[in-house]
Amino acid sequence: MTLEAAASLIKDGDKVAVGGGLCLREPIAMLRELTRQGRKNLHLCGTAHGFDVDYACGAGIVGAVEETHVSFEQDFGLALNYRRACESGQVRIHENCCNTIIQQFRAAAYGIPFMPIMSAKGSEEVLLHPEFKHIICPFTGNDLILVPALTPDVAIVHAQKADIHGNLRIEQPYVADILMIRAAKNVIVTAEEIIPEAEMIKLGPNVPYYEVAHVVHVPWGAHPTSCYPYYAYDREHISNYYKITQEGADAFKTKYLDKYVYGVKSQAEYIELVGGSERQKRLASWKNGREAWMELYNYE
Amino acid sequence: MTLEAAASLIKDGDKVAVGGGLCLREPIAMLRELTRQGRKNLHLCGTAHGFDVDYACGAGIVGAVEETHVSFEQDFGLALNYRRACESGQVRIHENCCNTIIQQFRAAAYGIPFMPIMSAKGSEEVLLHPEFKHIICPFTGNDLILVPALTPDVAIVHAQKADIHGNLRIEQPYVADILMIRAAKNVIVTAEEIIPEAEMIKLGPNVPYYEVAHVVHVPWGAHPTSCYPYYAYDREHISNYYKITQEGADAFKTKYLDKYVYGVKSQAEYIELVGGSERQKRLASWKNGREAWMELYNYE
């Protein structure tokens, strides 16, 4: 299946669980394709994220965000596209907390209507979730919050390895990906590598084929976030991206979207645009030892 | 730590989660040691079991059974020591169902008072569990059974490999062991092999050291159940055992307990008694291919 065809299965308004987290293994090629296809009003959900959600907010494809954190951490700071989208009201804020949303994914994965949690009491995050219920625990008498199953319409995940049947080998950290896959109605995977079934079986898939609806081969599908062992995160690209977001929404459109998204027709073109084989070699150089690895975080 | 010292940490009346299941990786050496120490009234819990529970009922160390199934499957049939203990009232019957008890272990492992389940409604197994509660689900209006956290006082597990810090490498099938370990207050592991920490780290432990209180090196600690890849299950020993149980409780004491439990002072002596290195070689012969493996199930 092509990336175009896979992306076309995601509909305006869908609740989309986004794999990876922060700087790691985010399905960015899929988000770019959704942008080119003009998708609108996606409801993103997941744990602690960064580039993906900020990008998608800047690209205008998002209507609601139910993540637990969106930033470039202390490396660059606040996620500016995300901020603008939240502050303008373009994006509805359903901020969640990591364990809460994990329990909501668990409930969906387990086929039960809710999970009870011990925390979140006292926090105002519950104000952003009128769907939560309280009960008095019939066993302990404690006040408990019941958080409902969160069933994404689709989970989009970038995996290191897949075979053509959909067996996946995702490397640690899994973040919430394996859980999201079990929770979602539909699972679309971009994979860095497609390997023969026999090799997959030898490695031992951690997601079995019948849980995955579609697999697309997309090398560098997580760039500019990392997809170890293939590539570290592209701090130079992200630094440039961040500077553009500092210039405002219009600059983001003309300097980033027009160039890196609308300006390319394929993943191969994108790879060339962001530096081609030279860049690929550089981001794989973390394997050459501590100094080389540090250098990738130290380019400025 | 010695097996004697480890077993002495388990108290009369303790709720004990027993690892492995049916014919596989059951902590039998630990149960023999508990017998020698005269432990009484243990409350065993777990999923589908066989030799272990039947043995422990015959040895008189059990007061209640909260397993989901106890038998020798179609190989030999009903577990006769277990039957006698249940039918005489010596053992209280808290029979459970696999998903129910898994959810109860999950609740304990997750630190929550209960889990909701969708099933068990309509079954009379709930009559054996007055501790279960019903609620009307505030999300769906469905009648749900809430099953409380089941927190074993101790989990006893036989692992393939451990290091001295308590990192474990348990091979598939895990049965409920990894979950029980997370649910229990205290975890005592007998290990087929103690390996150096560096080797364990290379393999990747699936239970980290801080979850395990005590590790004891007990080769053939699961015999006569299997502990692959070291040994298949000892069908000949179990066949002999089964014939003795058919003769009644007294025969079981004189012909089995006096010989294999009270009559040996150490695991080394036990191994000699059940056939020594010849037997060890035979039960390892499953590795020699299909014919050799079949032979182990076909000795009669």
Place this chain on the structure above:
Amino acid sequence: MSEKFKVTLDELFTYNVAKTIEDSTLVFHGVSSPIPMVAMYFAKLTHAKDMVYVGGVTSAIDPNPPFFPTTTNDWTMMQGRTAMITIDKLFDMAQKGELHRSFFSGAQVDKYGNQNVTMIGRPGKVKIKLPGGAGGCNLSGDCINYTIWTTRHRAPTKGDKKLYTLVDKCDFVTNVGHVTPYGTREQLRLVGKGPDWLVTELGVFDFDPETKILRLRYLYPDTTVEDVLNNTQFKPVIHPEVRVMDLPTREDIELMRKIDPLNVRKNEFPPKELERPFFV
């Protein structure tokens, strides 16, 4: 091939169980299940090649067992697998409505398909402690459909009474059929739709859509409606087109013998039943 080929009851029986499995479904068997073990692998190799085959208690996905062992929790059942899952995940899948079929048996099966694997007698007055249902109590509620099998339909006479397996009412309901002591499946809002087939050594049943009572569909070449009625405590519905079952081919049987060289499928039968002669 015009020569007659002799087959045994266990083979016809296992074939009947295999035929309850549809292609492209996700299927699991539990403990103490030699016949479902063989039937599932047989189905996967014949008419249900796209079945997701959860190889029993080890929860291996699509194994190719070198032979079937006398227990369900053995490394043989993990050989040649595609992937491993864990049992907790298997139960999640069932609870989520993703497990299409499983297989349950019972010392008693009642007219609505409830099964007793817990005790003859009642709590506090246990006459015979049975092994227990393992996952059956949950899975009989959760999996979309399931096949019941028993090799002990034929009711022996003890003194002046017959000891039925197919009883009007179970002493104790472990696994739930269509109408339970606490209501119908619909009233209970269970996830699954309940048992749809019962295979015995005397016949093959489905359920009457109206009454939800077991309905005789197929006979063996050597059994009659009367045999069935004589060995059943309740009065089953008789399908208007009840007939002898479709028989396997010689190739089917040769395949079955090849995949089950230890003949574990025969372990479930009283020896006398295995003497019944059949030819295909």
Place this chain on the structure above:
Amino acid sequence: MSEKFKVTLDELFTYNVAKTIEDSTLVFHGVSSPIPMVAMYFAKLTHAKDMVYVGGVTSAIDPNPPFFPTTTNDWTMMQGRTAMITIDKLFDMAQKGELHRSFFSGAQVDKYGNQNVTMIGRPGKVKIKLPGGAGGCNLSGDCINYTIWTTRHRAPTKGDKKLYTLVDKCDFVTNVGHVTPYGTREQLRLVGKGPDWLVTELGVFDFDPETKILRLRYLYPDTTVEDVLNNTQFKPVIHPEVRVMDLPTREDIELMRKIDPLNVRKNEFPPKELERPFFV
């Protein structure tokens, strides 16, 4: 060594955070946490060798990171580990009461230790959308104790008013301190006992056992009680024995610089603060 050894604020600060970690405890840091990252590994290598070190968002157990990266979800944080767990399991451990310490910050921290990482403004009237608490809302309830840190205690003046980080009342409570808008921790029956330390660039606080209000315990060599009061919107309790903090040794600082060659710990500070001269 009698010569004076120059150290910087980030080093004293990180040392203070490290000292809140007791030996033989299980400790985790979340996202956006350069200082806790360095402090935890420093503690593990010095006074807390038997600490179970959950290496941040990757959930590696006892890693030996070759250096600290500028993000918490990087393979550097998995190097040299003993084992891996998954984040859902980490949260289970917390909910079960097994996580002894974590570290949280906030754009606002109020007198009871509540923190705001969600928004300046209120739902529907968001002035500044902050990044969100990640696991903080849950973990601040569940983990036994936690350390709050902020490098922005010093309140800048904007027009005629001061912009406080240590506020009387948070605009929005994300992570829970001792007294929340919905009651005390005891009333809410939370699993954990709440924050026990706050480290800022002006001082180190614990909580007054009676009032549960932040209590100044230690000053930096260059700060005074007045500095603290001038930069705090509420009136903190002043410990009767408030004094200058214990300083690290030269060896401590050399170790810290060695394990953090990219100086990620400095990223959290306004550049001017890093010019404050300290000597040990």
